Amino acid sequence: MGPVQPVMLGKSSMKTDLNRRRTPSQKRARDTIESILAATGDLLDEVGFENLSTNLICKKAGLTPPALYRYFPNKHAIMSELGQRLMAQQNAMMRGIFDGFSADDDLVAVIRHAMEAQLILTENTPGGHWITKALYASPALCAVRTRSHEMATDDLMATVALAFPGLPEDALRKTLRLTVEIGYSVIEFLLDVPETDRDSHLSETAELLAFSLARHQA
Structure with missing residues (x-):
């Protein structure tokens, strides 16, 4: 996967540097970054986000702290990159599911399929659950x-x-954002x-979201 674009931070997260220090051109350096990210994903499943530390990541990846800090200033920067990668995969999956969507499609079924696919993708991603939690719980990562x-x-x-x-764009965008x-x-x-009961929760949520969108078809 290509380099992740830096995230512009809001005022609440300005004190935490989330940007990778450098974008390597050599394969060895790229491999080092991938080993850091892979080790972090595995550690999240083992110890969670709060107990995660750069020292643990270094030990897991077989690196020295200076080697890690050459690319990431802190654990939040590593989580930022993992979060961006996971959400990029989620968004790509959703684009594929909604590609070619028409008013004749079963909106409830499409939304439910999209949500279930996102859930499975997150579960199958090393550290995916904790990455998701951190993106909601950590002020530094909310952006x-x-x-x-x-x-x-x-x-x-x-x-x-x-x-x-014929629907005003701002009205549809508001509904889609929600x-x-x-x-x-x-x-x-x-x-x-x-x-x-995930099946019933997915189905009920899909029905609620589809109802909200279907109002615009009237």
Whole structure:
């Protein structure tokens, strides 16, 4: 995967540097970055975000602290890159699901499929659950999530708007933005409470979101 673009931070996160220190051109350096990210993903599943430290990451990756700090200033910067990569994959998956969407499609089924696919992708990503939690819980990382959700909304606007001709763009965008936020919040809930009936929660959420969007077809 190519380099992740730096995230512009809001005032609440200005004290935490989330940007990678350098973009390497040599394969060895790129491999080092990938080993740092892979070690972090595995450690998140083992110890969680709060107990994660750069020392643990170095030990897991077989690196010295200076080698890690050559590329990442802190653990939040590593989490930022992992978060951007995960959400980029989620957004790409959603684009594929909604590609070619029309008013004749079963909106509930499409939304449910998108949510379930995102949930499975996150579960199958090393550290995916903790990456998701950190993007919601850590003030320093919130900008990563909100930026990705804005991009997801842009993607949906490019496809879903064709099914709602004549609707003011600002009204549809507002509904789609809320749809994205609610959908991902439910995914986080299902990750946090694995014993819950995920099928019924996915179906009910899809029905609610579809109803909100279907109002614009009237």
